[in-house]
Amino acid sequence: MSSFATSFWSSDYAGGLGVLFGKLQQGVQENQQILTIARMRADAEEVYGQRIGEIIPATERVSGGFSRDDGASVRKAYEGMRVEMDEAAKNHRKIASNIRELVVNPFGRWCDAHAQRVQNSQDDLQTRIKLHDKQAESVRKFRSQYYNKCRLVEDLEEEDKLAFQDPKVEPVQNTSPKSPLPPPPPAVPTIKEPDPEDDEEPIDIGDVTYMPEQVKKILTHMLENIKLGETKVPILGTYQNVSTGSDITEYIRKNMNAANVEFAEKVGQDIVHNGFLRLVGNVGNTFANSSRMYYQWRPKVFKITGIPEKKQAISRVGTLTEGIDSPVNAVGEILSGWNPLNNPYPNETPSERLRREARESDERYKASVRKLDALRCNLEEAMVDHLKFMERCELDRLKAIKAVILDFSGAISNVIPSLQSTVDKMMLFQETVQPLGDLRYLLENYRTGPFVPRVITYENYYNSVDGQTFGVDLEARARADRKRVPLVVTTILTYLDNHYPDLDGDEARRAIWLVDVPLGATHHLRQQINDGKTVPVEVLEQYEIPIVASVLKLYLLELPDSLVSSHVYEIVKTVYSTTATDSSEAQRVSVIQSTLGQLRLANIATLDAITTHFTRLIELTSADEAYISSLSTNLAPCILRPRQETTLTMNEKYNYRLLRDLFGHKEAIFGELKRASSQATRAASAANQERGRGRGMSTDERGRAIAEQEKWQAIATKNGRAASPAPSTRIKRERSPNRMSGDASTRFPVSPSTTSPPGGVTSPTERRSTLTRHSLEVPGSAEASPIGSHTNGVGSTAVANSNHADGSLEKRDSLGSSSRVKSRKPANLSRQSLYGGVSSSSERVRADSLKGAASHESDHRGVELTDKPMDD
Structure with a gap:
């Protein structure tokens, strides 16, 4: 179920909080209404008892009457009526006293404390939002000043360039061919400094x-x-x-x-x-x-x-x-x-003054952005804490109302049995109060949006993204890292894959992505690595593994646009709206593949790396359907978000369904994307060779090798024939039986990322093309590792332990047997205690096997997500 901490967020922070505190203040008014009912009922019972008690003294003031008859039956009836009247007056006064003691006084004190808690939280968050908005306005002001100074510096530099150029003098036409006139001397250039x-x-x-x-x-x-x-x-x-x-x-x-x-x-x-x-x-x-x-x-x-x-x-x-x-x-x-000390920069030229002011404005702008980022992080942490506290307070309020109704009915039912029907109805009303249902109703009807932080980054005038990692455009970050996948993503995924064997059992390995990590701890790690540089592994080792996983999700949430761009959100929505039946699954996967092909290469490569990591985790830990559903729900906002959150998009689950399809059909979707990228790369290379626009040969041996390879690829693309669509009669080569020996030449006999003809035989050109990675290929993906490849025959292993690219997890063969290798027990007790419980014997054997495989293949431990540098 959703919670306050994940449901009342908006782009300006104040909008979602306004809706929530409006409902909380409404709850405070509801408390006063119930308290008013109890108080007025107690007052009414008190007045009613007093008026009934006044009946007997009124009858005694009448002289004579029944006081003269001692044994008459009529007098006995009269005396009985007097006793019942007196008892009725006492009962009503007792009802009034019970209502005040059991309901009005304790519930009144609780209502005052609850209203004070709500008001304190609202005032604190409003103060933080005002500070954040004020600092954001200062950032916009300093940014405007910085850009104005940079423009003035550029204008001055252009004027200096034009001022010191040689003047272009038009040749003077001779009036007579017999007496040519010498050209006039060039004019002396003069510099005119701008008047301040x-x-x-x-x-x-x-x-x-x-x-x-x-x-x-x-x-x-x-x-x-x-x-x-x-x-x-x-x-x-x-x-x-x-x-x-x-x-x-x-x-x-x-x-x-x-x-x-x-x-x-x-x-x-x-x-x-x-x-x-x-x-x-x-x-x-x-x-x-x-x-x-x-x-x-x-x-x-x-x-x-x-x-x-x-x-x-x-x-x-x-x-x-x-x-x-x-x-x-x-x-x-x-x-x-006369103030000789008024100018701290004597003998300063106008150009030097402008450049100094530009540098000073740049430093002020940077400092204001850093201060704003710190205020934003503190605001989000405070909002999460206050929202969780307000959720508990609202649940307590609903439970308190339930208890008040019970006490109110008990105060009446214990005194007057004649009001049993009324009491029964009140008990029915009390039974109909469902605190969790009311809380769910509030969340479903009044939430304003999920938690998506709005990061204001430092915008360098010259489009440099150095010095910051979070909140920067994905492609800009990848270009700065000279990788297809940003280094922060590859480093965290590799670190997690290397530390999966240290956890006690598959349940603990799966649980790190579902742990509710405090936002303050995630922000603490974010501050350590938000410098635009390579993430040091030593820094990650200082934190618990769930915090490292949480900071990756925070990085994806703080991107300016979701990993699958919001521009294709409507296309994804249309795909799942029109292909709802299982019979159209192949068609849906094809449309999803073509839709993802519209994304930028950095987005596709990052999505491939993340999907590969989770599909491998799901497969090798034997995750059930409930875990896959919970994981998809948790990661869906990180992968795809609409451009604008509305009441309709908050109830849509298209990003969840897209993630389920990525987990279930990863090979079909990303394999086709890689093949299309490879064909486009070869076609572009051939076209460049035909137009004679190839890069020149370099004296470096590496340059010669690259040029030679591009030449042979162009020749093969130009002269090679396409494969026949008919099924080939050639015998398909099976995987080498020596793949368990660990020999590098036999572990991967066929590159899984290469598309072979239907017969399984590749041309020399295609074999040469497998030596280089395609633009979308990410090492460690399912296509670049033997995970997921199966061989036929009884007794053959589905996935060999020595054949894992990460060497971290074990997969059982078709007969249920597994290799067991001795290894040390996990030494990190704090990580084991984080999840609790004792793993089964099979899980311990599996973890030991994982450690043994990792020790034998230290060179291939972890998901190798290091990508080649970008040349484009």
């Missing part, structure tokens, strides 16, 4: 980036609406065009959408930093909301806006105490603007 004043760049004020025209309008409006005056500073003199900090802050709050004084001071500080204001009469350039701090508008502002500047008339008549006309004021004015 004319360099119009966007300006950041607050959290908004303004263009120069917008800045001009804002400054003009500020000069027209902010009070300008003058202030006198002792010794330095009088300053013109001065405004107080409080006036500027008030203007910013009214006209620039400043929510509070703190944000207004931040905007004012940005205005000071951009050179529009300066502080007078104090040290520094700090902006504050104070009526005692004065700021002078610089001449730059009046030049931009075109408003005439009010200047002070300098007069040399007077003494030092006459203020405005003092020559000391003029000197002070000059000295106040």
Whole structure:
């Protein structure tokens, strides 16, 4: 069953949480409604008992009557009625007391605690989401600044290239052929440096980036609406065009959408930093909301806006105490603007300044992306913890309501047997409450999407993906690794295959992919290997095997697009909608093969490597149908996801059905893809040879060998005949009987990845082509290993232990016998205790055989997923 931690995710994180906490707050209101019913019923029973108790005193106030008759039968009936009235009043008051003690008081305290827990979780997650969104906005801002600086650097470099080129002078036509004129001397090139004043760049004020025209309008409006005056500073003199900090802050709050004084001071500080204001009469350039701090508008502002500047008339008549006309004021004015330490980079050219600013903006952008990634990981960890806690709280709430109804009915049924019918109905209502069913209903009708993290990666201006592994496009990562399959995938799969024999039994080997690993542990390993480099095996050995498997699933979930691209999701949906019967299975497999052929080579190769790993695990551990179904359900979101999650796609299981077909028909699907890729490669090579576009010979011996091989492949493709479609009468060569001897020449007599004619005989050209791997072939796949190949005859082994490419798992023969080799027991007790239990004798024998096979074939241990470098 789905859970809160896997059902309430959205692209902005807040959408799914809003739906969940809306339902949780609805549960808090439901608690109050049930509590109101119990409280008002207790009050009603209390009032009813009091009114019944008032009947007897009312009758006693009547004088005479039955008090005069001592033995009359009528008086006995009257006395019985009085007793019953008194007992009824006591019973109703007891009902009220029971309801308050058993329901209202304890359930009221529990409701208050539950509401506080929900509110605390909601407030904590909202705070984390706000920090994440704020940092994401900062990342977008720094990215824009970085790209603008890079564009300016490129423009300056282009201008420098054009400035230092030799001028192209048109030859002067001679007016007379008898007296030719010499060509004029070439003009001396001149370099015109850009004027810093004319360099119009966007300006950041607050959290908004303004263009120069917008800045001009804002400054003009500020000069027209902010009070300008003058202030006198002792010794330095009088300053013109001065405004107080409080006036500027008030203007910013009214006209620039400043929510509070703190944000207004931040905007004012940005205005000071951009050179529009300066502080007078104090040290520094700090902006504050104070009526005692004065700021002078610089001449730059009046030049931009075109408003005439009010200047002070300098007069040399007077003494030092006459203020405005003092020559000391003029000197002070000059000295106040002189700041030799204002520029930390003296003698810096404009080009050097632009490059330095580009580097600084790049570092700020990188740091902001790293900070955002850390905040995102913390947010996701907190969301998973809170969602699991809220799921337990919601289940407890439903159970508490069930208990309250039972206590409420018991408080009434124990006192008044006459209300048994009502009690029976209330007991029926209590029995109809199903907490698990209500929880499942909430998940099925209000979930917003599965857990798919949205990674914001560092986008280098020059399209470099160095320094990061997770969240990067699969093909870009593969090209950076110069492999068809990214190194992070091959390394993890190889590491897991090498450590399968260390686990105690097939059940433990299968269980590592179904363990619910804490997201914090997975993120911890992710931080260790998210550097764009080869994953060190020493780092993986520090973690439990389920954590290593979980980080591979997280890598596939954090891809920008699913491994099977979302562009073909509708095609896959159509395939399974129209081919639902078993009779169309072959047709469905053919359509799936052609659909996967539309993917990029890196996606196909990675999908082949992953499918090979799991089909081998399923086959060699004898996994049952229940495990295959659970594994497919767990891995389906990692393989195929729709482009946009909706209420319809969340209930669709097309990715699950696709994964089941990949497990069941791997040979047919990927074998055909490899053959098609091989034919396309040979056809392209032949076409290049015919057009004379082959690569030149190299003096290196390796280059000669490659060129010679390409030449013979082109000749064979051009002159060779296609195989006849009729069945061949030649005798098919069986597998060599010496394949158990371990000889390299007899272990693989026929390459399983090569497509042979119907008769089983290959041409020399095709035999030569098997020496090189095709573009889609992944070492360790089912086509490159003997796993899955069977021989005929009774007593022949289905899969030989020495014939395994990984040397890690054992397969029994058709008679049920297996080879037993002594080996040491697993020394890692912590891994055995992770799964618990003691394996059967057959499992221990199988694990020992696996260890023996692995020790004999150390060169071939593990799934060899190392791929050839990409040349395209």
